[in-house]
Amino acid sequence: MLVMPPNKVMTAAEAVTRFVRPGNVLGMGGQNIGRCPMALTHEIIRQRVGGLTVVGCNLSLSMDQLAAAGLIRRTECGTGNLERFGTTFCWRRGIENGTIEIEDYSHLAMVSRFLAGEMGLPFMPVRSLLGSDILWAPDGAPKPGKAVITENPWDPAERVVLVRALQPDVSIVHAQRADPLGNVIIEGFATHEPEMTRASRHVIVSCEELVSTDEIRAHPERTTIPFMYVHAVVVQRYGAFPTSTYAYYDYDGGQIGAYQDAARTGSPAIDEYLRRHVWECATFDDYLRQATDGDRLMALTKAMQELI
Amino acid sequence: MAPETTHAAAFSRQELMVIEAARQLRDGDVVFVGTGLPMLATTLAQRTHAPNVVMVIESGVIAPQVRPTPISVSDPKAMYRAMKLGTLREVLGCLLQRGLIDVGFVGGAQIDRYANINSTQIGPPGAMKRRLPGSGGANDMASHCRRLLIITHHEKRRFPERCDYVTSPGFLDGPGGRARVGLNPDFAVTVVTDLAVMENDPRTYALRIVRLMPGITVEDVHVETGFRPDVAPDLREVPPPDAEVLDRLRHDVDPGRVYLKSEDAVPTAGR
Numbered sequence: 001m002l003v004m005p006p007n008k009v010m011t012a013a014e015a016v017t018r019f020v021r022p023g024n025v026l027g028m029g030g031q032n033i034g035r036c037p038m039a040l041t042h043e044i045i046r047q048r049v050g051g052l053t054v055v056g057c058n059l060s061l062s063m064d065q066l067a068a069a070g071l072i073r074r075t076e077c078g079t080g081n082l083e084r085f086g087t088t089f090c091w092r093r094g095i096e097n098g099t100i101e102i103e104d105y106s107h108l109a110m111v112s113r114f115l116a117g118e119m120g121l122p123f124m125p126v127r128s129l130l131g132s133d134i135l136w137a138p139d140g141a142p143k144p145g146k147a148v149i150t151e152n153p154w155d156p157a158e159r160v161v162l163v164r165a166l167q168p169d170v171s172i173v174h175a176q177r178a179d180p181l182g183n184v185i186i187e188g189f190a191t192h193e194p195e196m197t198r199a200s201r202h203v204i205v206s207c208e209e210l211v212s213t214d215e216i217r218a219h220p221e222r223t224t225i226p227f228m229y230v231h232a233v234v235v236q237r238y239g240a241f242p243t244s245t246y247a248y249y250d251y252d253g254g255q256i257g258a259y260q261d262a263a264r265t266g267s268p269a270i271d272e273y274l275r276r277h278v279w280e281c282a283t284f285d286d287y288l289r290q291a292t293d294g295d296r297l298m299a300l301t302k303a304m305q306e307l308i
Numbered sequence: 309m310a311p312e313t314t315h316a317a318a319f320s321r322q323e324l325m326v327i328e329a330a331r332q333l334r335d336g337d338v339v340f341v342g343t344g345l346p347m348l349a350t351t352l353a354q355r356t357h358a359p360n361v362v363m364v365i366e367s368g369v370i371a372p373q374v375r376p377t378p379i380s381v382s383d384p385k386a387m388y389r390a391m392k393l394g395t396l397r398e399v400l401g402c403l404l405q406r407g408l409i410d411v412g413f414v415g416g417a418q419i420d421r422y423a424n425i426n427s428t429q430i431g432p433p434g435a436m437k438r439r440l441p442g443s444g445g446a447n448d449m450a451s452h453c454r455r456l457l458i459i460t461h462h463e464k465r466r467f468p469e470r471c472d473y474v475t476s477p478g479f480l481d482g483p484g485g486r487a488r489v490g491l492n493p494d495f496a497v498t499v500v501t502d503l504a505v506m507e508n509d510p511r512t513y514a515l516r517i518v519r520l521m522p523g524i525t526v527e528d529v530h531v532e533t534g535f536r537p538d539v540a541p542d543l544r545e546v547p548p549p550d551a552e553v554l555d556r557l558r559h560d561v562d563p564g565r566v567y568l569k570s571e572d573a574v575p576t577a578g579r
Contacts, residue, residue, distance in 0.1 A: 031367050031396075034382025057396055058381075058444060081441035083343055084379035084566070088441075095439045102439075104428060106447035107366060108400040115397065127405055128451045131477040131489035133433060134443060149490070159490025189368040189387065190395045246384060246393075307375065307384040 007180045008233045009210065012043040012284065015232035019170050019202045020049045023073075027114075027171030027200050028056035028063055030243060031191040032083055033251045036062040037174040039206050039239040039284035044172075045069045046278055055168055057107045057192040061243055061256065062172075064088040064263060065278075068270045072100055076166070078107035085256050089263040090270065103146065104134050109163050111192045116165035117199030123148075125160035135161070171200040174240045175224070176247060178207040182230030183216045183223050188246025190224060197225050206234040208248050238288055238297060250303040255291055318573035319549050321502040321521055322461075323557060326352060326568070327549045328519075329413075329459045329500040337410045338362045340399070340449055343381055344567055345459045346413040347374060352561050356553050364403055366445040368394040377566040400445055404452045412449030416460025416499075418471050421514050421535040422485065423478025423497040425450060425458070426471035433473060443475045450476035455496050462501035468534040479513040504529045505546065506537060514538065519546045522574050548574075 010018075020026065026044075030036035041062040044052075053074040054063050060082050066072050067090040080088040094100030105113070106128045116124035129135055135147050145164070152158040173193050177185040184205050186193060197203045203225070210233070216223060239245075242255035262273035281287040288297070319327075329349035333339060335358040341350045347363075351374050354361045362371050367381040370392035378386035387393055403409055417427035417440060427446055431437035450456055456478075460466060478497055479485050487493040497515070499506040505519035516538040517529055526539055549557075562568045 030382075032380040032382040034367065034380070034384075077442065079442040079444040081444075083381070092439045096436070104442055106443045106451075107396060107445045108405060108448040111395075111397045111400065127490075128448045130451060130491050131474070131480050131486065132443075132447055132451075133428070133474045134447060136433060188384075189382065189393045191367055191382075192396045194395055195397060244382070244384060246387070250384060251380075304384060307388060 008182045008231060009180050009235065010232055012039055012206065012234045012236065013047070015204045015234050016040065016043040016047050016049065019204055019231055020044055021169070022049055023051040024049070024169040025053045025055060027168030027196045028054055028059055029171065029173030029191070029193045029196070030060070030062060030240065031058045031189075032060050033085070033243045033256060034189065035174050035240045035245050036060060036243040037172040037206055037239070038062055038241060038243065039174070039236040040172040040204055040234065041065055042278050042281070042284055042287060045071065045274065055110070055166060056196070057110045059091070060088060061259065064090045065259070065274070067091045067094050067100060068263060069274055074101040074103070076103040076105065076110070078105055078110050082256065082260065085260050086264065089260070089266070093266060105163070106134065109161075111195055113163050113166035114192060114195035114199045116163070117167040118195050121165055123162045123164050125162055127160055129161045130159060166199060168196065168200040170202040170204065171197050172204050173197055174206045174245065176207065176245060177209045177211050178205050178230070178233045179211050179213045179216045180233060181213055182227040182233055183213070184225040184230060185222050186224040194224060198229050200229070203230045204232040204234065205230055206236045206239040208237055208239065208245060210235045236284055239284065241288060241292070244304065247308055248304060249297065249300040250307070252292065252296070252300060319554055320569070320571035321574055322569055322571055323554060324521060324546060324549055324574065325459065325500055325502045326557060327553055328505060328546050329457065330356065332457055332498055332500065333358050333361050333411065336360045338364060338408060339411045339413050340364045340366070340404055340409045340445070340453065341413045342366070342415060343378055343383070343386065344415050346415055346457070347378060347386065348557075348561055348567055349459060350413060352553070352557050355556050355560055364399050364409060366396060366399055368396055368399055370394065370399065376560065377562045377564055379566060400448050404448055407452065409453055411455045411457055412453035413457045413459070414446050414449060416458050416466055417475075418466055418468055419458060419460065419499060420468050420471045420478070422480060422482055423456070423499070423508055423515055424471045424474045424480060425476040425478065426473045428473045428475045431472055446476045450478065451491060454492070454494050455498070458497065458499045460499070460501055462503040462529070462532050464532050464534050467532070479508060482513050485513070503532060507540070509538060516540050517543060519544050521546050522548060
């Protein structure tokens with residue numbers, strides 16, 4: 001029996017307290033410098049929810065800030081980097097000093113794991129990874145369980161790699177719009193998020209704008225993720241800042257660069273960054289007031305409008 | 309002496325590298341492309357000899373008309389006037405793995421004799437010295453494209469005899485390597501650098517020098533390569549840029565010189 005769910009609108013603090021637990025497998029939305037769920041990430045850091053396994057395709061700024069706060073035990077992903085802004089330095093340092101475990105996949109292999117997860121299947125075949133060292137564990141030994149090479153039962157000459165389904169305990173995504181029931185509209189590029197969110201046990205969505213359910217019903221084809229997958233809706237303007245939100249605002253290169261400078265240096269610069277921008281801010285709005293101003297945010301909005 | 313009208317007077321080696329990479333694309337090619345120099349070269353091809361090149365970007369972008377100068381696959385400049393903004397699965401699965409991409413175009417990390425690519429780590433598995441970003445979509449491109457185009461600065465540490473870690477498969481250990489592991493053996497690799505163009509030898513599958521940048525010798529390439537590439541029998545020089553192409557690159561494709569560095573011009577005296 002499907003009971004219409006209650007109003008899921010809550011603060012980031014409530015959503016993280018209710019749905020993100022120490023040791024969780026955390027699905028990360030966004031890609032590179034686009035639509036990273038920064039407000040939700042800051043809240044996880046503020047509440048110091050640790051021991052996380054962070055999963056996604058490209059992991060960038062939000063994942064690296066979790067790494068900077070020492071909250072990541074392991075990642076499973078295709079890449080960690082910020083392209084022109086450099087690599088994800090805290091993540092790299094964690095892998096190199098052994099505090100972060102890593103399981104590598106290609107981006108297609110990761111999205112195929114979410115695809116299996118969202119369809120209730122135990123695994124998915126891919127034709128990537130064959131012949132590469134990604135098939136093996138970081139120590140170079142064959143690793144049963146990560147990937148299985150098998151033949152196509154209908155054409156034994158054809159080989160495929162089976163990758164395991166991945167169902168995150170909770171995923172965090174920043175979207176353009178959502179209604180109080182948790183119907184989510186993602187505009188523009190959608191990366192791995194449709195598959196990942198539908199595979200997740202819990203989903204927290206932050207959004208630029210809250211819309212009415214009538215508006216969702218008026219244009220149902222625009223709904224990217226229907227309400228049954230979503231557990232919390234957090235309304236947060238500029239919730240992906242300093243990364244961009246398609247159709248709303250461009251990325252802020254200066255602020256991404258400021259984080260990268262601290263991340264590259266490491267302790268104590270990075271601790272100071274988190275103290276100032278996260279721990280000393282009660283909310284994400286406090287961070288926005290501290291890191292930027294209305295003129296700057298308006299300029300980023302205008303820059304985006306010129307590009308679409 | 310009257311200036312040449314068809315050839316630009318001065319150009320950098322990096323500019324010619326991008327122009328030479330653009331020349332590798334044929335009109336109508338569907339190209340899966342990363343940011344940086346691959347996107348620059350693909351945009352240049354679209355604006356010169358190959359207006360019908362279709363760009364596909366892994367964040368889910370299909371057929372954009374890129375505005376200068378995107379610095380990320382999620383940069384809205386890379387999405388300008390796209391025909392579809394979709395998902396990663398749509399482009400990596402439903403186009404690339406499905407076999408609908410003609411050319412995969414990547415920037416380099418480590419590339420070895422058999423065109424295997426390492427973008428995961430320096431140091432072999434179990435003895436990592438430096439962690440790199442990882443595969444991203446590169447393994448998928450090398451696994452599924454029939455043609456892989458690589459653009460990279462030419463230096464010895466980037467061209468080892470054998471990659472520490474094979475992130476993306478080239479020809480693996482040589483003839484028959486791809487077929488043995490179940491990859492499509494119908495595969496060709498072109499590497500464009502600031503010193504030379506290398507392609508796999510159709511018989512041995514090892515990379516060999518097919519073109520040299522102006523003023524560069526085979527010996528210069530050998531000094532900057534960790535293995536000893538053979539030289540193709542029809543070795544030629546990379547032609548200098550057409551003035552209009554150079555102008556497009558500088559003024560339309562990367563006017564802010566985000567990726568194009570300020571470099572000394574290639575000496576052309578006596579040419």
